[in-house]
Amino acid sequence: MSAILAVRNLEKTFGSLVAARDITVSVPAEQTVGVIGANGAGKTTFINMITGHLTPSKGSIWFEDKEITGQPSREITRLGISRSFQVAQVFPSLTVFENMCIAAAIARRRGGIFGNIVTPVHSPAATAEAEATIELFQIGRYREIIASALPQGVRKLLDIGMAVVGWPRLLLLDEPTSGISIEEKFDLMKVAMSALRSRKITVLFVEHDMEIVTRFADRVLAFYDGTVIADGTPTQTLSNPQVQELISGVRLKTSVKKPGNA
Amino acid sequence: MSGRGQLVGGLMFLFATAAAPLLPDWIVSLATVALANALVVLGLVVLWRAGLVSFGQAIYYCIGAYAVALTARWTGFRDAFALVVIGGVAAGLVAALIGFLLARYREIFFAMLSLALSMILYGVLVKTESLGSTDGFSVATPTFLGFAPHRDTLGLSLYWLTLGVDAVCAVLISAYFRSVAGALAAPIRDNEIRVEFLGVSVASVVHAKVVISGILGGLGGALAALTIGHVDPNMSYWTTSGGFVFVTILAGASSVAAAFVGSLAYEAVRSFAFDLMPQLWQMTLGSVLLLTILFLPNGLGSLVSRVKRREEVKS
Amino acid sequence: MLTSFAILTDGLVYAAYLFIVAIGLTLIFGVMKILNVAHGSFYAFGAYGAATAVGIYANADWPAALGFLFMLVLAMTIGLVMGIILERGLLRQVYGKDEVITVLVTYATFLILEDVIVLLWGPQSYAAYQPMVSAGNIEIGGLVLSNYDILLVAIAAALALLAYWSLKFTRYGWLLTTVIFDRETAAAFGVNVTLIYTVTFIIGAVLGALGGAVMAPKIAVTLGIGVEVIVLAFAVVAIGGMGSIEGALVGALIVGICRAAAVHLVPQLELFVIYGVMALVLVVRPYGLFVRAQPRKI
Numbered sequence: 001m002s003a004i005l006a007v008r009n010l011e012k013t014f015g016s017l018v019a020a021r022d023i024t025v026s027v028p029a030e031q032t033v034g035v036i037g038a039n040g041a042g043k044t045t046f047i048n049m050i051t052g053h054l055t056p057s058k059g060s061i062w063f064e065d066k067e068i069t070g071q072p073s074r075e076i077t078r079l080g081i082s083r084s085f086q087v088a089q090v091f092p093s094l095t096v097f098e099n100m101c102i103a104a105a106i107a108r109r110r111g112g113i114f115g116n117i118v119t120p121v122h123s124p125a126a127t128a129e130a131e132a133t134i135e136l137f138q139i140g141r142y143r144e145i146i147a148s149a150l151p152q153g154v155r156k157l158l159d160i161g162m163a164v165v166g167w168p169r170l171l172l173l174d175e176p177t178s179g180i181s182i183e184e185k186f187d188l189m190k191v192a193m194s195a196l197r198s199r200k201i202t203v204l205f206v207e208h209d210m211e212i213v214t215r216f217a218d219r220v221l222a223f224y225d226g227t228v229i230a231d232g233t234p235t236q237t238l239s240n241p242q243v244q245e246l247i248s249g250v251r252l253k254t255s256v257k258k259p260g261n262a
Numbered sequence: 263m264s265g266r267g268q269l270v271g272g273l274m275f276l277f278a279t280a281a282a283p284l285l286p287d288w289i290v291s292l293a294t295v296a297l298a299n300a301l302v303v304l305g306l307v308v309l310w311r312a313g314l315v316s317f318g319q320a321i322y323y324c325i326g327a328y329a330v331a332l333t334a335r336w337t338g339f340r341d342a343f344a345l346v347v348i349g350g351v352a353a354g355l356v357a358a359l360i361g362f363l364l365a366r367y368r369e370i371f372f373a374m375l376s377l378a379l380s381m382i383l384y385g386v387l388v389k390t391e392s393l394g395s396t397d398g399f400s401v402a403t404p405t406f407l408g409f410a411p412h413r414d415t416l417g418l419s420l421y422w423l424t425l426g427v428d429a430v431c432a433v434l435i436s437a438y439f440r441s442v443a444g445a446l447a448a449p450i451r452d453n454e455i456r457v458e459f460l461g462v463s464v465a466s467v468v469h470a471k472v473v474i475s476g477i478l479g480g481l482g483g484a485l486a487a488l489t490i491g492h493v494d495p496n497m498s499y500w501t502t503s504g505g506f507v508f509v510t511i512l513a514g515a516s517s518v519a520a521a522f523v524g525s526l527a528y529e530a531v532r533s534f535a536f537d538l539m540p541q542l543w544q545m546t547l548g549s550v551l552l553l554t555i556l557f558l559p560n561g562l563g564s565l566v567s568r569v570k571r572r573e574e575v576k577s
Numbered sequence: 578m579l580t581s582f583a584i585l586t587d588g589l590v591y592a593a594y595l596f597i598v599a600i601g602l603t604l605i606f607g608v609m610k611i612l613n614v615a616h617g618s619f620y621a622f623g624a625y626g627a628a629t630a631v632g633i634y635a636n637a638d639w640p641a642a643l644g645f646l647f648m649l650v651l652a653m654t655i656g657l658v659m660g661i662i663l664e665r666g667l668l669r670q671v672y673g674k675d676e677v678i679t680v681l682v683t684y685a686t687f688l689i690l691e692d693v694i695v696l697l698w699g700p701q702s703y704a705a706y707q708p709m710v711s712a713g714n715i716e717i718g719g720l721v722l723s724n725y726d727i728l729l730v731a732i733a734a735a736l737a738l739l740a741y742w743s744l745k746f747t748r749y750g751w752l753l754t755t756v757i758f759d760r761e762t763a764a765a766f767g768v769n770v771t772l773i774y775t776v777t778f779i780i781g782a783v784l785g786a787l788g789g790a791v792m793a794p795k796i797a798v799t800l801g802i803g804v805e806v807i808v809l810a811f812a813v814v815a816i817g818g819m820g821s822i823e824g825a826l827v828g829a830l831i832v833g834i835c836r837a838a839a840v841h842l843v844p845q846l847e848l849f850v851i852y853g854v855m856a857l858v859l860v861v862r863p864y865g866l867f868v869r870a871q872p873r874k875i
Contacts, residue, residue, distance in 0.1 A: 077461035089456040091449045102449055105442050106460045116443035116467060162460070315677045363860060370612060370676055374815050375859050378852040381808060385848025500808055504684060511681060541695055548688030555682055556670060 002065070004029040004202050005050070005170055010059035012045050012226075019045040021226040023059070029169075032193065032203045034213040034234065036247055037223030043206050046223070047172050050204075051083050052076040063170065082168035086175040088159035092148035096139060096158055099147055100130035100165055107166025133165040136195045153184050160192055164199065171196060173205035177212055185209060189216050210238060210248050222247055271519060275429050282421050292529050294421045294489045297428050300525035301482035303509045304435060305475030310515040311439075312471055313451030317373040318380030319506050322353035322479025324498035325383070327401075327487035328393075329353070329480070334402040342404035342423055342488060349484025350477045357476020358469075365469040368454075380498050387495035398494025401487050424485045431478060432518050438474070439518070443467055508551055514558075579719055584837045590726045592833025593733035594792055598806055599813040599825045600740060601784030607757045607820020608777040610676060614683040615663065616810060617803030618690035619782045622659060623652040623789025625694060628703035628798045641711035648708065649790055656786025660779035668778065691803065702799035709794035729791055733829075736784075740822045753777065757820050812855040818865025827866060 003026040012020040020042045027033055037043050048054040050061060052073035060069045068076055091099050105126040109119040120126075134140050137157045142150060147158065156176060163171060176192060177185040193216050196203050207213050213220055213234060220237035222230040224247065230240040237243055244250045282290055302323050309316055326349035333348055334340050360379055367375055388396055403416065411419045438444040446467050449457050454464050487493050496502060505528075513524025535546035602616045630651040634644035667686060671679050712724035744750035755763040756773050764770045788806075796802065813832050817824025832851050839850040846853075858866065 073459070074461050074463060077459070083459065085459075089453055089459070091452040091456065093448055093452050102442075102445055103460055105445070106462055109442050116446070116462070117438065117441050117470070119442045120440055121442050121445035122440070162456075363856075367859075367863060370680070370819070371815075371859065371863060373677065373680070374811060375856065377808070378812065378815070378855045378859070381852045382849055382856065385846075385852065388848060389845040501804065507681070507684075541700070542692045544688045545692035548685040548692075551685035551688070552667075552682060555678060555685065 003027055003062075004064055005204075006062040007050070008060050008062070010046070010049060010061065011057050012049060012054060013057045018226050020049070020056075023228055025221065025228065025231065027202060027204070029202055030197075030200050032196075032205070032216060032218045034217030034220040035204055035206045035223065036208070036210070036213055036220060036237075036243075038247060041223040041247075042226040043223050044174070045226075047083065047174060047204070047206065050076075051081060051172060077168075080167075080169040081172070082163040082166065082170070083172040084156075084160045084163045084174060084176065086178050088152075088155040090147045090150075090155060090158050090162065093146065095144050095146055096134065096150070096154075097130060097143045099158060099162060100134055101126055103162040104129040104133070104165045129165055133161045136198065137161045138191050153180055153188050156180065156188060157191060161195075164196065164201065167199065168201060170202045170204070173203060175206050175208065177207065177209060185212060186215070214238065267517070267519070271432065274519075275425070278425055279422065282418055287417055290417050290421050291489065292533060293526065294417070294424050295486055296525045296529035297421075297424045297522065298482045298485035298489060299506065299509070299529075300428060300522045301431060301485070302479045302506050303513065303525050304431060304518065304521040305478035305482075306506055306510040307513075307515045307518070307521050308435065308438075308444075308447075308471050308475050308478070310510055311444075311447035311451070312468065313447075314368065314468070314471070315373045315507065316376040316475070316503070317500065317507065318376035318378070318503050319475065319479055320498050320500070320502040321376070321380035321383050322357060322476045323483035323486070323502065323506075324380075324387070324493075324495070325353040325356055326350060326480030326483030327493045327497050328387075328483075330484045330487045331399065331401045331493045332393075334404075335399070340402050340405045341408075342406050342420070345404060345488065346423070346427060346481060346484045349487070350481040353480020353483065354473055354477035357473045357479075361469040361472035361476075364472050365465045377500055377503065380503055381500060384495050384498040384500075387498065394494070396495060398492060398496075400492050401490075403491075404488050420485070420489050424489070427481055427485060428522065431481065432522070435474075435478075436518050443470060447471075508547070511551060512554055580841055582718055583720060584834065584841050586720065586722060586726075587840065588830075588834035588837035589730050590833075591836055592829040593730045594788070595809060595813050595832055596733045596826055596829035597729075597736060597791060598785065598788035599810045599817075599829055600736065600822060601781035601788070602810045603814045603817065603820055603822060603825045604784070605778055605781040606814065607822075608753060609668075609672075609774050610679075610760075611668070611683065612676070612680045612811075612819075613781070614680060614807055615686040615690060616683075616781070616785045617807035618687050618694075619656050619659060619785030620789040620792075620806045621694055621803035622655050622690075623786030624705075624793040624796070624798045624802060625698050625703065625789075626652045626655040626786065627790040627793035628705040629698075631705040631707050631793070632703075635707050641708065645708045648705075648793075649787065652786045652790030653783045656783040657779060659786070660782025661775075663782070664775050664778040668774075672774070687803065687807070691800070694800065700800060702797050705793040705798060707794065725794060732791060737822075737826050744822065749776070809851065812851050815855050815865055816858045818862075818868030821865065821867035824865055824867035 005027040006025070008024050010020055010023040011018070023046065035043050035046070045054060049056050052068070052071050052075065055070045060067055062068065063076075063079060063081060068079065091102070094102070102121060105119060105121040105123065108123070108126055108129070109115045134143060137160065139154050139157050139161070142154050147155065150158065156179075160171075160173065160176065173192075177188060180188055189212055193203075205217070217234050220230070220232065220234045221228050222237050222240070222243045224242075229246070230237045230243045232240075238248055282293075302319055305322070306316060306319055329349045329352035330345045333345060339345070364372060364375060387393060393399065403410075404420075406419055406423070446457060446462065450464055450467065457464050483497065509524045509528045510521075512528060513520035531550060532543065532547065535543040539546070598616075598620060601619070602613060605611055605613050605616070627648045630648040631644065634647055639647070663686065667682065668679075671682050709723060709725040712728065714721050714723055715727070716722070744754060752763070752768055752773055755766070755768060756770055760770060789802075809832075813828040814825060815828075816831060817826070817828030832854060835850050835854050836847060839846045
């Protein structure tokens with residue numbers, strides 16, 4: 001297989017609004033790709049097309065050399081593409097363990113019309129997967145806590161864990177550190193990224209924090225006005241003058257005059 | 263059901279089976295109706311767990327009842343077992359049909375649409391002269407696999423039949439609650455969108471729940487029709503649905519057993535209230551409901567879980 | 578031709594009755610997000626109160642117009658008192674709880690109040706037909722219409738105009754609209770939501786009682802009238818959209834005309850038509866004709 005994910009000439013218009021324009025990207029397996037860009041630049045549209053929640057107006061999407069353009073999102077999840085959310089989407093009235101169990105059981109359910117009914121939810125296999133994933137994301141001490149009572153960082157890790165308990169090969173992370181305090185962002189990403197790397201999952205993550213992107217991405221895609229304006233290593237992309245002008249800003253080197261008798 | 267729960271359930275079943283011949287007829291009759299109604303309540307519990315309340319569950323109850331009555335009337339076929347199955351299937355088919363519509367809605371709109379549908383059936387039945395209009399008509403005495411019981415033992419036969427159907431449904435629904443589909447109730451109630459993103463069609467899971475609740479409602483209606491011996495359009499009226507919802511509140515949705523205990527408790531309270539002050543039994547009922555909602559929002563079932571939790575903490 | 582005219586007039590009269598009853602219900606739901614089953618009780622109490630009032634003034638031999646006014650005022654006062662008692666005493670306990678739980682509380686209240694009626698007025702029926710009789714009849718285009726029915730339509734129209742004017746041009750109306758739209762934001766802007774809730778509920782109760790009072794001369798005031806009304810009012814409000822007053826108006830007209838058509842053309846379908854229309858509308862517009870679904874943000 002050449003690339004685990006390939007999009008060719010992808011385009012999406014909503015009436016007269018062009019949300020995505022001529023996007024061609026190829027992602028090799030196990031790469032971690034950061035996706036940056038201002039709000040409204042087309043990042044979420046891009047992700048939604050890959051996960052099947054939006055059908056592209058033009059172009060094609062290929063996953064593991066099979067075309068998946070226009071497939072419904074349920075089918076795409078089954079094929080091995082998963083996503084997590086900017087605002088963590090968990091089940092607030094269930095414990096962390098129950099959250100993970102239900103996700104694991106769903107991932108392992110038998111097919112057919114009655115698949116849901118014949119698969120037990122607390123099967124040994126599902127519970128083992130749930131336990132393993134909880135440990136992998138280091139949230140074991142919150143195992144019996146109701147999800148609505150979790151601190152924000154743990155909730156995010158649970159969200160990502162639930163997306164990953166079914167062993168997807170491609171994971172799309174929508175702003176994993178949004179809503180997390182600055183001190184905790186790095187720790188969160190360290191835990192999440194090492195967990196994802198250990199399962200050899202290809203990751204695309206949307207981020208606004210350039211330091212996080214620099215630290216954790218192998219490659220960075222910069223979006224502006226619906227197209228990809230830069231594609232390279234973090235250093236390459238972030239030093240691209242267009243990217244600096246439109247997205248990340250320029251690092252100012254300046255000296256600070258001390259106040260006093262100057 | 264846990265192992266201990268299964269044991270308790272089994273014992274209660276045996277007790278209920280054996281105790282009946284020793285009890286006076288009117289208690290057996292009351293219990294039979296209560297146990298038949300309990301199936302409808304069980305159907306409501308299935309929906310309640312997913313955050314769905316049906317204000318029109320009586321439609322399945324009514325369909326089950328009329329299916330039994332009409333089959334007996336038009337074909338002369340009177341086998342109780344077969345009639346009950348026919349009632350369940352008829353209601354299940356209707357549930358499958360209207361489920362396509364209902365599964366798109368939640369909360370108040372699910373409740374109100376189900377209300378409207380049950381009232382449509384009511385309206386049709388009331389205006390249909392050939393079915394007796396508001397008076398309804400009577401149900402022929404059933405036979406049991408060819409055996410026509412004596413009038414004295416008819417009540418007990420129906421009681422044991424109802425108990426048997428209840429037991430089978432209890433076991434099946436408990437198994438359902440342990441499956442993915444059953445366990446998805448809380449996640450659907452909490453965060454449907456996430457369930458969809460995990461790859462599950464929420465609409466089809468909800469549709470299945472509607473069908474299951476419909477079958478249960480139909481079975482209950484069929485058994486009630488055989489026991490009461492009469493069917494009328496009131497079985498689809500909104501106050502009948504309200505009664506089932508009332509019991510669901512009383513019992514809580516925590517377990518399968520809750521439906522049966524709740525239904526028996528309701529029949530007891532209703533008879534008691536009716537005896538004590540026949541003019542004011544609605545007030546009594548309303549007050550009990552109010553108190554339950556305000557102080558025991560998870561129904562009587564929550565009392566049981568509170569006791570259990572206290573035991574766990576102590577030990 | 579005569580039939581179409583009859584359908585139209587019957588439909589309008591029925592629509593007027595539905596609107597008067599439904600407007601209180603939709604108002605309470607729109608503002609407080611509470612589906613008030615006890616609205617049927619307001620109606621019933623209004624009707625019984627009206628019957629009592631008619632009994633009083635008929636015996637005392639007052640002029641018809643004064644008697645009618647007295648009837649309305651008495652009923653509305655009953656509604657006012659009931660509204661205050663229910664809102665203060667009961668509803669306050671359940672604000673913020675699940676929508677369905679609140680509905681069940683109002684359902685329980687309705688059950689209790691049904692029997693309170695028996696306690697106060699006994700199980701017998703009452704007649705309050707005097708206003709209807711004294712209003713007399715009029716002949717239009719070959720049909721004999723009761724002046725009282727015309728009055729009913731006029732009252733409904735006046736109510737609709739009053740509601741429209743209040744919402745658009747008074748301060749209370751604006752505050753109400755903000756709370757209907759987004760309670761949290763309204764509260765954040767300093768709107769006294771608790772007060773709005775209380776006032777709205779009382780208005781809804783008064784309107785419900787008013788509905789009962791104006792209908793009393795046309796019906797037999799007996800046990801169970803609240804039950805019928807509640808289901809009809811729900812249907813109207815569901816068609817129009819919960820919380821929408823123009824929806825209640827349009828819903829009432831649709832249901833009124835459809836029912837009148839059924840009664841004149843295919844009487845068997847009378848009950849079916851009302852709920853059939855509701856089911857049909859909900860299929861196409863899940864939240865009613867005038868309400869949009871709120872999308873969820875993630």
